[in-house]
Amino acid sequence: MKQRRLASVLTLAAAFGLVAAGCGGNGGGNGGNGGEDPGAETGTVISIGIAEPRHLLPPNTTETSGAQVLAALFSPLVGFDAENKPVLNVAESVESSDNKVWNVKIKDGWTFHNGEKVTSDSFIDAWNYGAYSPNGQGGNYFFQRIDGYADMNTSDPDGDGPKAAPKPKADKLTGLKKTDDLNFTITLSDPFADWKSVMGYTVFYPMPKAAFTDLKAYEEAPIGNGPFKLKGKWEHDKQVEVEAYDKYAGEEKPKVAGVKFTIYQDPATEYRDLLAGNHDVMKSIPTAELANAQTDLPERFAQSSSSGYQMLAFPTYDPIFKKVEIRKAISMAIDREAIVKTIFQGSQDVARSFVSPVVPGFRDNTCGEACELDAAKAKDLLAQGGGIPGNKLTITYNSDGDNKPWVDATCNQIQQNLGVQCTSAPEPAFADLLEKVDADKAVGMFRMGWIFDYPSMENYLGPLYACKGSSNYYGYCNEEFDKLVADGSKATTPEDSIKLWQQAEDILVRDLPVLPLRFGKNNFGWSENVKDVELDAFQRVNLIKIAPAG
Secondary structure (H helix, E strand, C coil): CCCCCCCEEEEEECCCCCCCCCCCCCCCCCCCCCCCCCCCCCCCCCEEEECCCCCCHHHHHCCCCHHHHHHHCCCCCCEEEECEEEEEEEEEEECCCCCCEEEEEEEECCEEECCEECHHHHHHHHHHHHCCCCCHCCHHHCCCCCCCCCCCCCCCCCCCCCCCCCCCCCCCCCCEEECCEEEEEECCCCCCCCHHHHCHHHHHHHCCCHHHHHHHHHHCCCCCCCEEEEECCCCCCCCCEEEECCCCCCCCCCCEEEEEEEECHHHHHHHHHHCCCCCCCCCCCCCCCCHHHHHCCCCEEEEEEEEEECCCCCCCCCCCHHHHHHHHHHHCCCCCHHHHHHHCCCCCCCCCCCCCCCCCCCCCCCCCCCCCCCHHHHHHHHHHHCHHHHHEEEEEEEECCCCHHHHHHHHHHHHHHCEEEEEEEEECCCHHHHHHHHHHCCCCCCEEECCCCCCCHHHHHHHHCCCCCCCCCCCCCCHHHHHHHHHHHCCCHHHHHHHHHHHHHHHHHCCEEEEEEEEEEEEEEEEECCCCCCCCCCCCCCCCCCCEEC
């Protein structure tokens, strides 16, 4: 069975929780836990808005809200610098002479919040759990490069039918070998030059032995090795509160005593709380408020680079979109600049490439003519492709996100520039849309979004466009493309990898399985109670930098 993951599929402000939060941002409030914690000097607890996390177990956490909380509770082997290059964190060294066998040395002195020492087993045990298919972890896919993965994974023989998947041959990855408490090796099935970056992803966090006595209970109160420890338990649909961990081994300590991750259902409510000073950080200002944000939040509104990427997808199982002339005609009927300017108030960038500018190897405007507005050429291409049956198109989108305005605007442009009737069709939730396209149902074109798991061209190309890509919901398949992506992954140097991946991207330009539309930006605001607010390309607040304003 083809594995599906929502790991990085970007819902575009869709992920708000199930119940309106008990907002309660305490702004420069109280709640410090005494003088021992390094961040307790001011006693300040700040509030950051998130959606209800889907999970708080590292190998099962593949969405942005859960990842934001886990970034407080856990520290990975490697992190990323301002240029999204991997830098050592818990690891003292990560080395390989062939990009296939990687030697990891862990810094001595790191502990989990229960006092347990962070060792080689902390990583090996967590990764084995994530890679074993009967455990059903959402991040299972990310362990597939490690030797022994195939023997730990079996498929349901009849899809969602009554038969169960057979038990895998093994429950341990043969590619993970402990040398001693602070050293272990990772053997990949094939060389991969970007492997160090992969290990910075959420699903590769360590877990203590205490977690495996009752994983269900552990997920309600995760014990990590990060700068903050959980305060109490995960209060579903309300909040997750953390406090500074006084034995945190990272070089830089938190500057606040704690963080209250407040779960909001409605972005408008969160924005009102921010303006009222009852809430401290809003990671994504609603589109409708972007024009006012600079005035509403003087010197407290900012933008930064995000790895987000928005596109329109063509379901290749639908005969309407089989011909590339049709796909190109639709693309050339869209005025991307106008939508960015009028709908998004310049808060996003026009996309004319298939990978984000934040990853090495990005080339501007690889799409070329196909992503430029040219109504006359678009109509010629439509005629060459034999037209569209009934002269009607549909764009399906998830209505739990901020999508209707731009989808309607796109439809209007297609009608005006191509002479084809276009209708926007909402689905209640992104999962509903994906369920329909996964079942090859007729939805017309549909919106897709992506945010990277790790900073690499491969993380855009492989999952989204490879024949068996985990998030290739449109059924695109080109063996020449797949070979270039695979060869790029096996290349000796990152530079050689990029050359091959760029050749693969050129095939996407020719085939146009999707239409690039926009590259995202973080558009965020904060209260008068905090300063030094930064969001990274993963759309996470930097919890070490943020500080009380006073």
